[in-house]
Amino acid sequence: KGANVVMQTDKGKGQAVIQAFDIIDSPYVIMIDGDGTYLPGEVNIIIDALAEGAGHVIGNRFANPGEGAFTRLNKLGNRILNKAFGFAYGEWLNDILSGYRGFTRETISNMVLNQAGFEIETEITVECVRQEVDIKVVPITYLARAQGAPTKLNPLTDGFRIGTTIFKMAKINNPLFYFSVMGGVTIFFGLVIGTYVVIEWMANITHVLLAVLTALIIISGIQMFIFAIMGDLIASLHKETMRAFRKQK
Ligand SMILES: Nc1nc2c(ncn2[C@@H]2O[C@H](COP(=O)(O)OP(=O)(O)OP(=O)(O)O)[C@@H](O)[C@H]2O)c(=O)[nH]1
Ligand SMILES: [Mg+2]
Known part of the structure; x- marks a missing residue:
């Protein structure tokens, strides 16, 4: 009712x-x-x-x-x-x-x-x-x-x-979390391909293109970690600004 x-x-x-x-x-x-x-x-x-x-x-x-x-x-x-x-x-x-x-x-x-x-x-x-x-x-x-x-x-x-x-x-x-996970997954894939390249190389088979690709993937992963830290910095600054803004309201 x-x-x-x-x-x-x-x-x-x-x-x-x-x-x-x-x-x-x-x-x-x-x-x-x-x-x-x-x-x-x-x-x-x-x-x-x-x-x-x-x-x-x-x-x-x-x-x-x-x-x-x-x-x-x-x-x-x-x-x-x-x-x-x-x-x-x-x-x-x-x-x-x-x-x-x-x-x-x-x-x-x-x-x-x-x-x-x-x-x-x-x-x-x-x-x-x-x-x-x-x-x-x-x-x-x-x-x-x-x-x-x-x-x-x-x-x-x-x-x-x-x-x-x-x-x-x-x-x-939480960009630190988000981009660290992305970076971690990317580096993991890089390492998997890299391991394969090294094992083949020890058996005297050289994969030039795959080796270059591995390096690129791992570098991208590291860059994502750097971006995670940058993103975290931006997010913290933004949070502080918002806090000050809310206080004023
Ligand atoms: N108005 C409206 N309410 C919805 C709709 N779908 C779900 N709900 C509401 O959401 C509630 C939760 O849905 P349930 O199907 O019970 O899912 P749950 O409670 O998260 O999970 P269970 O443990 O399986 O019950 C329902 O009791 C409804 O009140 C919809 O399409 N329209
Ligand atoms: Mg329910």
């Missing part, structure tokens, strides 16, 4: 969330999955944290998962993605993909969101880290999906998409 239901104009969870954020203008905004796996009664846990000054609150599903709430694959995937996020952004938030979250109006107006699908939680979390929003993780209950309520999330393809989003968004937010 009293609910205002709006039809989404397109498809996907992200699209719905972005559209809703556009419409709602209450001081606190709560986001909750519609499949009955979260308890609306626990909303106070989230609101309390917002009232205490957090800009974004994440309900941690791992605090109290019901029986069968996570499949084994789901748990593993979540663990990997949370770890990857921690490495890429230096923030260990336990449950970045949670569907039970709270925001202040200010946080919502500052976030720039574009992901239409299940990458939306990742994008929200990255945006909050980037904007240095005070993020608070609170324990919540997580129940198994009701029988006959199918999931829309494909653990493999959506998991892969989320992983890619974490990596891609690190390019701006």
Whole structure:
């Protein structure tokens, strides 16, 4: 009773969330999955944290998962993605993909969101880290999906998409991580080809072109590391500027 239901104009969870954020203008905004796996009664846990000054609150599903709430694959995937996020952004938030979250109006107006699908939680979390929003993780209950309520999330393809989003968004937010990974992979390939060239050379077969290629690949890899450091410098300076800018506001 009293609910205002709006039809989404397109498809996907992200699209719905972005559209809703556009419409709602209450001081606190709560986001909750519609499949009955979260308890609306626990909303106070989230609101309390917002009232205490957090800009974004994440309900941690791992605090109290019901029986069968996570499949084994789901748990593993979540663990990997949370770890990857921690490495890429230096923030260990336990449950970045949670569907039970709270925001202040200010946080919502500052976030720039574009992901239409299940990458939306990742994008929200990255945006909050980037904007240095005070993020608070609170324990919540997580129940198994009701029988006959199918999931829309494909653990493999959506998991892969989320992983890619974490990596891609690190390019701006943590270039040191992003370009070091690129550099590392490039040098690794260089070394693999190089090893082959050397082994062949010891058997008296010389691959001149491959040897040149190896050198080029390894040099490119080293350059990516240098760019990682440069990018990190630029990102740090930018962060400082933004901090000063926010203070002024
Ligand atoms: N409005 C809207 N909401 C969506 C759409 N797709 C997913 N959702 C919401 O996103 C929630 C999460 O989707 P689920 O399929 O339950 O995926 P999940 O909770 O991440 O993973 P499971 O553990 O498999 O349930 C759903 O409960 C819906 O509320 C969509 O196209 N439009
Ligand atoms: Mg669900």
